[in-house]
Amino acid sequence: MGASRLQLFNTLTRRVEPFEPLFPDARDAAGRPAIGMYCCGPTVYDFGHIGNFRTFVFADLVRRYLEFRGFAVNHVMNITDVEDKIIRRVRESGKTLREFTGHYEAEFLRDLDALGCLRPHHLPRATEFMPQIIALIQKLEQRGLAYRAADGSVYFSIEKYRGCGCRYGQLVNLNFDAMRVGERVANDEYDKESLADFALWKARVPDDGDVFWDSPWGQGRPGWHIECSAMSMAILGASFDLHLGGEDLAFPHHEDEIAQSEGAGVQTPGRPFVKHWLHGAHLLVEGKKMSKSLGNFFTVRDLFAKGYTGREIRTLLLSAHFRETFNFTLAGLDGARAQLARIDECLGKLRDLATQAPSPGSVGQAPSPELVAAFTTAMDEDLNVSKAWGVVFDWVRDTNRALAEGQFTPAHSAIALAEWTRLDAVFGLGAKATDEAPAEIVALAHERVAAKQAKDFARADAIRNELKAQGWLVEDTAKGPKLKRA
RNA sequence: GGCGGGGUAGCCAAGUGGUAAGGCACGGCUCUGCAAAAGCUGCAUCGUCGGUUCGAUUCCGACCCUCGCCUCCA
Numbered sequence: 119m120g121a122s123r124l125q126l127f128n129t130l131t132r133r134v135e136p137f138e139p140l141f142p143d144a145r146d147a148a149g150r151p152a153i154g155m156y157c158c159g160p161t162v163y164d165f166g167h168i169g170n171f172r173t174f175v176f177a178d179l180v181r182r183y184l185e186f187r188g189f190a191v192n193h194v195m196n197i198t199d200v201e202d203k204i205i206r207r208v209r210e211s212g213k214t215l216r217e218f219t220g221h222y223e224a225e226f227l228r229d230l231d232a233l234g235c236l237r238p239h240h241l242p243r244a245t246e247f248m249p250q251i252i253a254l255i256q257k258l259e260q261r262g263l264a265y266r267a268a269d270g271s272v273y274f275s276i277e278k279y280r281g282c283g284c285r286y287g288q289l290v291n292l293n294f295d296a297m298r299v300g301e302r303v304a305n306d307e308y309d310k311e312s313l314a315d316f317a318l319w320k321a322r323v324p325d326d327g328d329v330f331w332d333s334p335w336g337q338g339r340p341g342w343h344i345e346c347s348a349m350s351m352a353i354l355g356a357s358f359d360l361h362l363g364g365e366d367l368a369f370p371h372h373e374d375e376i377a378q379s380e381g382a383g384v385q386t387p388g389r390p391f392v393k394h395w396l397h398g399a400h401l402l403v404e405g406k407k408m409s410k411s412l413g414n415f416f417t418v419r420d421l422f423a424k425g426y427t428g429r430e431i432r433t434l435l436l437s438a439h440f441r442e443t444f445n446f447t448l449a450g451l452d453g454a455r456a457q458l459a460r461i462d463e464c465l466g467k468l469r470d471l472a473t474q475a476p477s478p479g480s481v482g483q484a485p486s487p488e489l490v491a492a493f494t495t496a497m498d499e500d501l502n503v504s505k506a507w508g509v510v511f512d513w514v515r516d517t518n519r520a521l522a523e524g525q526f527t528p529a530h531s532a533i534a535l536a537e538w539t540r541l542d543a544v545f546g547l548g549a550k551a552t553d554e555a556p557a558e559i560v561a562l563a564h565e566r567v568a569a570k571q572a573k574d575f576a577r578a579d580a581i582r583n584e585l586k587a588q589g590w591l592v593e594d595t596a597k598g599p600k601l602k603r604a
Numbered sequence: 605g606g607c608g609g610g611g612u613a614g615c616c617a618a619g620u621g622g623u624a625a626g627g628c629a630c631g632g633c634u635c636u637g638c639a640a641a642a643g644c645u646g647c648a649u650c651g652u653c654g655g656u657u658c659g660a661u662u663c664c665g666a667c668c669c670u671c672g673c674c675u676c677c678a
Contacts, residue, residue, distance in 0.1 A: 132608095158678080166678085173678040202676060290673075291607050317676085342676040364678030365609085371676080399609075400672065407671080437627080438617065443610065443671055450616060453628040460627085463641060496618095504618045508626040518642055522635095575637055582639075593640045602640085 122498040124187055127441060129289050129368060129395040134500050139189070140359045140393045146190035154358030155181060156350040156392075158367055159195040159241070162222035163204045165417040166229055168431070168446055169401050169408055173364045175435045176398040178235035180362060182544045183497055194353050195238040196346055197223055199245050200339055205329050215245070215329050229418040232428035233435075234546040240353050244345040248331050251340045251348040255318045255333075257382040267309035270321030272335050274374070276314050279381050286377055289395060290369045316374050317341035343374040347382075350375075351391075356384040361392040368397050401444040421451070429547050430454045436503050436545065462550045464514045465538065467521050470597070472531035483525040485534040489513045493541050510541070555601040559590050563599045566592065 124137045144152040157177040160166055166174075174195075181193045198204075199219040208218045223243075230237070244251070255272060258264040263278050276286050286292070322330040322337040330337040340348075350358065356379070363372060372395065379391040403414040421431055434454040438444040489509065496505035517534060520526050526534070542548070555563070562581055569577040585592055586604060593600045 160678085161676085170678045176678090198676090292674085366673065366677055369607095369673060398678070400678070402671075434616090441609080442617090445616070447616080449628080453616065456629090457627055460641095467641090502618075504616095504627095505625075508618070511626055515643085519644095522642055570637080573637080579638065591640065594636080594638095595641080600640090 122495050124183075124498045125500055126394060126396060127500050129372075129397050130390075130392075137184075137394065140357060140389070148190070150188055150190040152190045152192065153184065153360065154192045154194070154354035155184070155360040155362070156194045156196075156346070156354060156358065157238070157361075158346060158363035158371070159197050159238075160222075160226050161198040161201050161204065162219045162226060163201070163207050164222060165419060166226055167408065168403065168416045168418065168421065168435075169364075171229065171233055171418055171431075172401050172435050172444065172446075173362075173398045174230060174235055175233055175432055176440045177362050178233075178546065179436060179440075179501065179503070179544070180360070180396065181236065181238075182546060183501060186494075186497075186540075186544045192240075192354060193236075193238040194240040194242065194350060196349050197226075197241055197243045198342070198345065199223065199243045200329060201342060205326055208329065209325065209327055219243075219245075232418065232422070233432045234429055234548060236546070242349040242353060244340065244349070247345065247349050247352060248333075248340070250352045251344055252319075252333050254344060254348045254351075254378065254382055255335075255340075257384070258318065258378060261381065261383060263381045264318055265311065266335060267311075269309045270336055271309070271317055271338065272319040273310050273315045274318050274378060274381070275311060276377065277312060279377050284377070284380060287373065288376055289373050292369075316343060316370065318344050318378070343371055344378060346371070347375050347379040347391075351379060351384065356391070357386065357389040358392060360394045360396060362396040362398065365397040365399050368395075372397075396440075398440045399443045401446045403446050404448070405445055416446075424448070426451050426455070427551070429550075430458060433458055433545075433547065437507065439504060440501060458547065458550070461510070461514060461547070464517055464521075465535070465549075468517065468526075468531045468535050468538075471521065471526060472528050472535055474528050476528050482527045482530055483520065485520065485526065485530050485537070486513075486516065487537070489534075489537045490540055493544075497544065553603050555590060559585065559588065559601060563592055563601055567599060 125134045126137045127134045139151045139153050142151070146152045155177075157174070159174075160170060177193075177195070181191050184191045197219075200215065204215070204219060208215050211218055227237070227241075255264060258274065259272070261282075263275055263282075264272050265275055266272055280286050318341050319333060319335050320338050320341055321335070322339070326339065330339055350361070361372065361375075376391050379385075385391060402408070403416060404412075406412055406414055408415050418428075418431065422428075430451055431454075434446065434450050435444075437450075437454065492509040492512075493506050496502045496509055499505070517526075520530075562585055566578050566581040566585075569575070569581065582592060585601075589604045591602045591604050593602065
């Protein structure tokens with residue numbers, strides 16, 4: 119495979135650096151280097167929107183590319199199924215917590231599938247890791263980093279954490295004097311010692327209703343950050359390779375995760391909680407921040423309702439580099455559709471040819487073996503998908519030309535398709551849904567062929583228009599008419 | 605106010621100290637009874653102003669605009 123190595127930007131070092139497994143000797147059953155990857159998943163209180171899914175498609179791309187590069191990835195994505203907004207909606211809906219979150223969790227996974235994302239190997243729910251969460255808080259308590267406040271909640275002390283030589287502010291440059299920490303939060307809302315401290319365990323309040331768990335600190339529920347620390351370490355170990363999420367999570371969520379996880383002192387000395395942090399940029403919609411009042415707030419199902427498919431959405435989301443703010447537009451989706459059509463046309467021709475018997479004496483010209491190598495070189499550069507698409511379209515053009523000039527044999531087509539398949543294991547576009555034309559449409563197409571043979575072109579064109587009115591395009595090919603959805 | 609991203613053709617988006625990938629849209633041509641698909645082809649001096657340099661879109665400075673984080677937002 120190319121001479122290049124995979125390089126990824128690491129938020130921790132603010133540099134693009136080579137990706138090296140944290141445990142070089144770890145191998146899966148097939149002998150592939152094993153790595154652990156955790157991605158902050160959804161809070162299941164509503165349908166996911168297109169911005170959420172940019173991050174999840176990004177995580178899927180990372181996982182797929184690492185697999186393409188020969189790694190055995192253990193992919194974990196948490197489901198946050200207890201949280202303020204959830205509790206409020208549970209209260210309003212009259213459902214149980216599990217009924218409520220179960221619904222949105224199922225819908226989330228449906229959307230994830232529709233966007234061509236591979237299911238993470240583990241989808242831990244916060245509510246199912248209470249023992250681990252409590253144990254982690256206890257560990258922090260034992261180490262003097264956690265304290266109980268008058269309201270019964272348990273908080274993490276950033277001052278104590280820094281006091282024992284740990285660094286708070288690894289992912290972002292923090293200047294506590296200049297930061298407006300907590301400025302927009304009512305200062306008397308919490309009994310924290312310091313505004314930057316964050317809740318590990320929140321004492322039960324009347325509005326919580328039935329949503330609470332017993333703990334050494336009384337009834338309550340976990341703070342937001344602690345679940346990710348507890349679940350990631352429970353499944354992947356105290357130190358693992360990759361942790362990803364949206365850029366907004368870098369601070370405070372990920373910073374707090376580091377503080378809790380490293381503060382608990384469970385790592386082998388010298389080893390970090392996470393070696394490599396990746397953050398996906400947000401997107402704008404129609405040039406503006408997504409908001410309900412602007413009418414540019416799209417859930418994935420809103421886009422389905424407008425007739426767009428999951429692979430079209432995926433294609434658009436994968437068209438820009440993950441660290442760049444991306445402008446998501448409906449016009450962009452139309453562009454993605456046209457782009458896919460171009461690829462699908464080319465692949466369709468290759469498939470047609472690959473299944474044909476070789477014509478005797480045909481030698482032709484083998485497809486250039488450059489596709490996978492060039493793709494790899496592009497993706498190795500911090501997942502430069504834009505460059506990778508450039509590689510793909512150069513290949514499409516070259517392939518189309520070779521096909522048009524009759525240079526490919528069926529065997530060549532099969533080779534080209536195999537190359538594409540390798541590459542598509544990363545892009546995850548899959549095959550276009552085939553739409554079989556109904557019998558009456560096929561009959562019309564046959565009728566048109568008869569009209570053409572009789573040189574009755576007026577009739578042939580009338581049928582073309584009739585087909586078009588019914589939503590079908592007809593293309594005359596060497597092998598007869600081909601029907602396509604308009 | 606602090607910190608961090610961006611500003612490249614109508615739109616989306618790569619990239620490099622030596623005059624700018626790719627996709628969409630648009631125009632021309634070839635092919636086609638017509639079309640579609642496909643191929644060929646046309647279409648940008650890279651936010652503004654300075655500086656460094658033989659040469660900058662790419663390096664430095666200033667400015668303008670824009671986005672994000674600083675709040676349990678992907």
